[in-house]
Amino acid sequence: MREPVRELKIVQRIRDLAESGHRDRRITRGIGDDSAVFRPHANEDLVFTSDFVLEGRHFTLQTHTPGDIGYLALARSLSDLAAMGAEPVFCIVSLAVPGGHASGWVGQFYRGLLRLADKYKMTLAGGDLARFDRVVSDVMCCGRVPRGEAILRSGAKPGDGIYVTGELGGSAHGFAIRRGKAWGRLLRPQPRIEAGVALRRLGVSAGMDISDGLSLDLHRLCIESRVSAELEFNLPIAAGASVEEALHGGEDYELLFTASPGTRVPGRIAGLSVSQIGVITRGRIGQVRFGGRVLKSKGFDHFS
Amino acid sequence: MREPVRELKIVQRIRDLAESGHRDRRITRGIGDDSAVFRPHANEDLVFTSDFVLEGRHFTLQTHTPGDIGYLALARSLSDLAAMGAEPVFCIVSLAVPGGHASGWVGQFYRGLLRLADKYKMTLAGGDLARFDRVVSDVMCCGRVPRGEAILRSGAKPGDGIYVTGELGGSAHGFAIRRGKAWGRLLRPQPRIEAGVALRRLGVSAGMDISDGLSLDLHRLCIESRVSAELEFNLPIAAGASVEEALHGGEDYELLFTASPGTRVPGRIAGLSVSQIGVITRGRIGQVRFGGRVLKSKGFDHFS
Numbered sequence: 001m002r003e004p005v006r007e008l009k010i011v012q013r014i015r016d017l018a019e020s021g022h023r024d025r026r027i028t029r030g031i032g033d034d035s036a037v038f039r040p041h042a043n044e045d046l047v048f049t050s051d052f053v054l055e056g057r058h059f060t061l062q063t064h065t066p067g068d069i070g071y072l073a074l075a076r077s078l079s080d081l082a083a084m085g086a087e088p089v090f091c092i093v094s095l096a097v098p099g100g101h102a103s104g105w106v107g108q109f110y111r112g113l114l115r116l117a118d119k120y121k122m123t124l125a126g127g128d129l130a131r132f133d134r135v136v137s138d139v140m141c142c143g144r145v146p147r148g149e150a151i152l153r154s155g156a157k158p159g160d161g162i163y164v165t166g167e168l169g170g171s172a173h174g175f176a177i178r179r180g181k182a183w184g185r186l187l188r189p190q191p192r193i194e195a196g197v198a199l200r201r202l203g204v205s206a207g208m209d210i211s212d213g214l215s216l217d218l219h220r221l222c223i224e225s226r227v228s229a230e231l232e233f234n235l236p237i238a239a240g241a242s243v244e245e246a247l248h249g250g251e252d253y254e255l256l257f258t259a260s261p262g263t264r265v266p267g268r269i270a271g272l273s274v275s276q277i278g279v280i281t282r283g284r285i286g287q288v289r290f291g292g293r294v295l296k297s298k299g300f301d302h303f304s
Numbered sequence: 305m306r307e308p309v310r311e312l313k314i315v316q317r318i319r320d321l322a323e324s325g326h327r328d329r330r331i332t333r334g335i336g337d338d339s340a341v342f343r344p345h346a347n348e349d350l351v352f353t354s355d356f357v358l359e360g361r362h363f364t365l366q367t368h369t370p371g372d373i374g375y376l377a378l379a380r381s382l383s384d385l386a387a388m389g390a391e392p393v394f395c396i397v398s399l400a401v402p403g404g405h406a407s408g409w410v411g412q413f414y415r416g417l418l419r420l421a422d423k424y425k426m427t428l429a430g431g432d433l434a435r436f437d438r439v440v441s442d443v444m445c446c447g448r449v450p451r452g453e454a455i456l457r458s459g460a461k462p463g464d465g466i467y468v469t470g471e472l473g474g475s476a477h478g479f480a481i482r483r484g485k486a487w488g489r490l491l492r493p494q495p496r497i498e499a500g501v502a503l504r505r506l507g508v509s510a511g512m513d514i515s516d517g518l519s520l521d522l523h524r525l526c527i528e529s530r531v532s533a534e535l536e537f538n539l540p541i542a543a544g545a546s547v548e549e550a551l552h553g554g555e556d557y558e559l560l561f562t563a564s565p566g567t568r569v570p571g572r573i574a575g576l577s578v579s580q581i582g583v584i585t586r587g588r589i590g591q592v593r594f595g596g597r598v599l600k601s602k603g604f605d606h607f608s
Contacts, residue, residue, distance in 0.1 A: 008524075028349065029456060032528055034387035034512050035353035035447070037454045040344035045332065049339035050396045050444055052434045083338035092354045094442045125352065128442070132358045138398045138432070138442035140354060143339070150341045152333060208338050220312075224336055 010103055011129060014110050018124040021114045027090055027123045036092065036125035038142070045147050046089070049080035050140040061135065063178075066105045067112030068187050069135065074113045076211070077139040078120070078191035079253045083209040085151040085200025086143030088193065090123040093139050096132035109137075120193060149200055156206035156225035156258040162278040163265060165195050165255045168214055169241030172249025182240065189253045194270035199257055202265070207257035213248040214277075216297040217256055218288050225258075228283030231290040236275040247290065248298040314407055315433060318414050322428040325418045331394055331427045340396065340429035342446070349451050350393070353384035354444040365439065367482075370409045371416030372491050373439065378417045380515070381443040382424070382495035383557045387513040389455040389504025390447030392424040392497065397443050400436035413441075424497060453504055460510035460529035460562040466582040467569060469499050469559045472518055473545030476553025486544065493557045498574035503561055506569070511561035517552040518581075520601040521560055522592050529562075532587030535594040540579040551594065552602040 015031040023030070029037035040046060053059060053073040064072070074091060081088055093113065097106060106129070117124055122141075156162075171189070174182030192209070199207060206225055210217045214235075222229050237246040254272075258280055259265050267274055281289075288295045319335040327334070333341035344350060357363060357377045368376070378395060385392055397417065401410060410433070421428055426445075460466075475493070478486030496513070503511060510529055514521045518539075526533050541550040558576075562584055563569050571578055585593075592599045 008527075028452075029454065033454075033457050034384040035351040035390070035445075035454075037388070037449075038350045038352060039451065040348075040350060042346050044344075046342045046344060046350075047339040048342060048394075048396055048444075048446070049430060050398045050442070051432050052398050052400055052436075052440075052442075054400060054434060054436050054440075057434065057436060080338040084341070086339070092352055092444055094354050094356050096356055096358060096440075126354070128355050130356045130358060130361065132356075132361060132440075134438065136356075136358075136400075136436075136440050138354070138356075140352075140396055140444040141339075142352075145341075147343065148332075150333065150337075150339075153337050223312075 010106055013107055017110050017114060021118050022121045022123055024090055024123040027125050030123065030125045038090065043147055044144045045150055047081060047084045047086045047143045047145060047150055048140065049077055050138055051077040051080065053137050055135040064187065066108035070109035070112030071116050071188050073137040073139045074116045075189050075191050077141040078193060079209045079211060081141050081143035082192040082196035082255060083151065083207055084143065084145065085196045086145045087197060088120040088122040089142045089144050090125040091117060091139055091141045092125055093127035094137060095127065096130040096136045098133055099131050145200065151200050151204060151207040153206055153208050153221045153224035156221060156227050156280045157260065158227055158280050158282040160205050160258040160260050160280040161265065161276045162229055162280060163257050163259065163274055163276050164236065165192055165269060165272040165274055167236045167238040168252055168254065169245035169249045170238030171251040172245035173238060173241035186251065189251065191253060192255050195255055195272050198269045199255065203263060204257045204259045207255060210252045210254050210256050211250060213250045214256065215247050215288060215295050219286050219297045221256065222288065223286040226285050228281045228285065228287040229278055230281050231278040231288060231295065233291060235277055236273060314410055317411055321414050321418055325422050326425045326427055328394055328427040331429050334427065334429045342394065347451055348448045349454055351385060351388045351390045351447045351449060351454055352444065353381055354442055355381040355384065357441050359439040368491065370412035374413035374416030375420050375492050377441040377443045378420045379493050379495050381445040382497060383513045383515060385445050385447035386496040386500035386559060387455065387511055388447065388449065389500045390449045391501060392426040393446045393448050394427040394429040395421060395443055395445045396429055397431035398441060399431065400434040400440045402437055403435050449504065455504050455508060455511040457510055457512050457525045457528035460525060460531050460584045461564065462531055462584050462586040464509050464562040464564050464584040465569065465580045466533055466584060467561050467563065467578055467580050468540065469496055469573060469576040469578055471540045471542040472556055472558065473549030473553045474542030475555040476549035477542060477545035486542065490555065493555065495557060496559045499559055499576050502573045503559065507567060508561045508563045511559055514556045514558050514560050515554060517554045518560065519551050519592060519599050523590050523601045525560065526592065527590040530589050532585045532589065532591040533582055534585050535582040535592060535599065537595060539581055540577060
């Protein structure tokens with residue numbers, strides 16, 4: 001006989017954790033119903049994104065605690081909100097874990113996730129819980145922006161400067177050495193929410209986060225904007241990282257953006273350095289050049 | 305060297321498929337950016353839900369085509385919108401597949417999913433695509449209801465009638481025999497969207513979908529409403545199914561709801577039969593009785 005008691009108890013525990021965290025008043029119904037109910041405001045657009053974290057691809061059970069995995073699951077999805085210049089509102093979290101892991105493990109996963117959610121006054125509004133032979137999570141985040149002001153990939157124009165926040169290659173370096181500050185940063189990356197909001201207010205022309213490496217992500221931005229890009233040599237390279245790691249390393253979660261020549265881009269935004277790394281050009285759509293040559297995109301491809 | 309060409313092509317293909325489907329005008333930005341952008345209307349609430357489909361748990365690659373899996377992934381999530389009486393608006397789809405499956409398989413998955421999405425004029429607005437050694441999908445659906453009118457689990461009162469749409473146990477029976485109409489229904493379940501909208505307009509007191517079996521799901525509804533339930537013997541049992549299958553079988557995706565004695569519940573709603581199967585009582589919270597005895601919840605428990 002299959003007893004539902006265990007699942008009901010686990011869901012109740014998640015609900016208690018969620019209710020001890022921030023509760024947005026506009027979530028009129030959270031965990032405990034078939035769906036979460038949200039009351040939108042006028043004059044704002046909502047942005048939605050979802051991201052997987054998959055055992056053996058984005059983490060392993062040997063290197064990451066359950067809390068690290070919960071934190072990472074939300075951080076990856078939040079980085080896409082940061083890319084749009086959005087402020088986080090709520091998340092819907094789907095989690096599958098092996099039966100043996102159930103209660104304590106699941107509680108630690110949610111505590112890690114809620115630690116980051118609370119920082120942004122985000123509500124854990126619902127999701128799915130399932131048993132599977134591997135740990136898999138998918139986090140959907142909802143954020144808000146004033147109407148029509150989301151930062152898109154498609155707004156870059158020839159002549160715009162290309163910029164990045166922070167430093168590049170740190171995560172690739174951390175992955176290679178698996179220790180120190182670079183490794184800690186890879187375990188618990190900081191989504192650039194505050195910087196994204198500041199860039200939206202600044203009126204940047206296009207933007208995205210760097211999750212799969214600068215070369216691939218800039219290529220994507222150029223395709224959406226139907227432009228090409230010329231990179232300069234003065235990349236902000238993280239301590240210990242190589243130029244290769246800065247160009248192609250994934251999971252830095254910094255923001256890549258473009259701004260028209262008339263926009264005064266400050267040297268620091270929300271505590272992060274901001275560096276101009278190139279200029280948008282009118283060349284072949286999607287092409288990225290570095291040091292006078294075409295840069296092949298070697299960033300992380302999920303299907304290579 | 306990792307080449308991004310393949311992933312970019314697959315994403316472009318998904319985008320072409322999505323754009324050939326229904327495009328809600330309020331999705332001002334869909335696939336191609338870091339997040340989808342949605343412009344909400346005033347005077348409505350939005351409801352959000354997500355559901356996994358996991359290889360080996362909800363389907364197998366031997367019994368289900370990629371189109372069946374895509375259809376099922378959306379149907380499971382839509383059933384939660386039906387439970388709230390919501391009209392579907394858009395979905396965000398995360399899909400992980402083994403590298404070997406990539407392009408054709410992924411296209412068929414999305415075609416199966418979009419066939420159902422188009423039926424409800426739903427937009428495929430974004431998601432995540434990843435490589436994994438198992439097929440995993442998580443579908444987040446957004447629906448809309450007039451402000452404050454979502455059907456909740458928590459509104460049932462002692463004296464309310466308990467009702468279900470359609471017949472019960474058909475999916476459990478289909479799973480047991482793996483052929484015929486019952487099996488076809490298990491492959492491509494029909495989310496009860498139209499019935500859910502009609503029940504919302506009728507003003508039912510509480511409701512949910514039956515995904516894990518009547519005994520378990522009614523227990524959950526009773527807990528949320530802080531009431532108990534007395535079932536009658538005249539359950540609407542699907543052809544070939546047993547009473548056990550009707551009481552405890554999962555994945556029927558019919559709607560379970562309660563209505564006050566003053567509500568005139570019709571015998572058919574949106575083409576489905578509607579049967580009263582019991583009454584809400586003032587007993588021990590969460591207890592479900594059937595034939596004068598306490599009914600143990602044997603429904604599908606994801607952690608048993």
